[in-house]
Amino acid sequence: MPELPEVETVRRGLAARIIGRRIQRVEVRRSDLRIPLPIDFADRLAGRQIETIDRRAKYLLLRLDDGQVLVVHLGMSGRLVLADRSSARQAGPHEHVVIQVGDDLEICFDDHRRFGLMALIPENELQTHALFARLGPEPLGPDFNGAVLAAALSGRRTPIKAALLDQSVVAGLGNIYVCEILFRARLSPKRLAATVQGGRADRLAAAVRAILLAAIASGGSSLRDYVQASGELGYFQHKWLVYGREGQRCKTRGCGHTIRRIIQSNRSTFYCSLCLR
DNA sequence: ACGAGAACCTGTTTGC
DNA sequence: TGCAAACAGGTTCTCG
Numbered sequence: 570m571p572e573l574p575e576v577e578t579v580r581r582g583l584a585a586r587i588i589g590r591r592i593q594r595v596e597v598r599r600s601d602l603r604i605p606l607p608i609d610f611a612d613r614l615a616g617r618q619i620e621t622i623d624r625r626a627k628y629l630l631l632r633l634d635d636g637q638v639l640v641v642h643l644g645m646s647g648r649l650v651l652a653d654r655s656s657a658r659q660a661g662p663h664e665h666v667v668i669q670v671g672d673d674l675e676i677c678f679d680d681h682r683r684f685g686l687m688a689l690i691p692e693n694e695l696q697t698h699a700l701f702a703r704l705g706p707e708p709l710g711p712d713f714n715g716a717v718l719a720a721a722l723s724g725r726r727t728p729i730k731a732a733l734l735d736q737s738v739v740a741g742l743g744n745i746y747v748c749e750i751l752f753r754a755r756l757s758p759k760r761l762a763a764t765v766q767g768g769r770a771d772r773l774a775a776a777v778r779a780i781l782l783a784a785i786a787s788g789g790s791s792l793r794d795y796v797q798a799s800g801e802l803g804y805f806q807h808k809w810l811v812y813g814r815e816g817q818r819c820k821t822r823g824c825g826h827t828i829r830r831i832i833q834s835n836r837s838t839f840y841c842s843l844c845l846r
Numbered sequence: 847a848c849g850a851g852a853a854c855c856t857g858t859t860t861g862c
Numbered sequence: 863t864g865c866a867a868a869c870a871g872g873t874t875c876t877c878g
Contacts, residue, residue, distance in 0.1 A: 685872090736872090744872085792871060837870090
């Protein structure tokens, strides 16, 4: 489900309510996530205070007061939702981990496809850990621009669509936003990545930032599974110009061409063959 | 070393 | 109606 804007929205929702709280109790209802949870997972969390919540790519990083970081990835269908503990809540069938923070609040990790993961990693091992070692630049960070992007794309003999999904090129993009970004940058998803240089790379980098910022401002896109930490839906899906619009009209002024869907690297790509070069 | 495709897992939608 | 196939926001492994 979640790409960078959804993860960032969840981060903000969690941060507003759980920073400074102490983990009272952890219930592991199912431990075979993408990376199996260790036997002592609950014990290592219990009693810890949550100091900060950051995001790197599509990972949430909850820094704890003992130097460990609780890493959460939502995979394709994961949710991290806050629930009031007082209302004798019935746990859903795919609620694999429930973390009680303070007396009255629970963080519920719900993920029916189990492509998501949770892991406890020491803060000082984070950078070199296999999950993080090969991640590219943060697209909303200060050191991302057209030149950086052009350098990452040079020599890559794969379509630009596939290159942007590669987390070592830019961190945090996924299938929906790559389609929207390429449309905004007026670049064909089939264009060879290596040919995106100079002005095209500048345009693309600008589109990356613009789309991500607009999506975050809308609370992300709610398709099937995604909700904010509060349970509210995002509404950026109403602003998609190509994703999910196969057979409909291109919204570019004066175009009106039909949006097409093709398969690239086993993923759907939506684009306008008239607008994008 | 690189890129394409399959695999992982479950639920929902679509088509015959 | 029923069943099978297609499809879904991600990542990682294998194979050529």
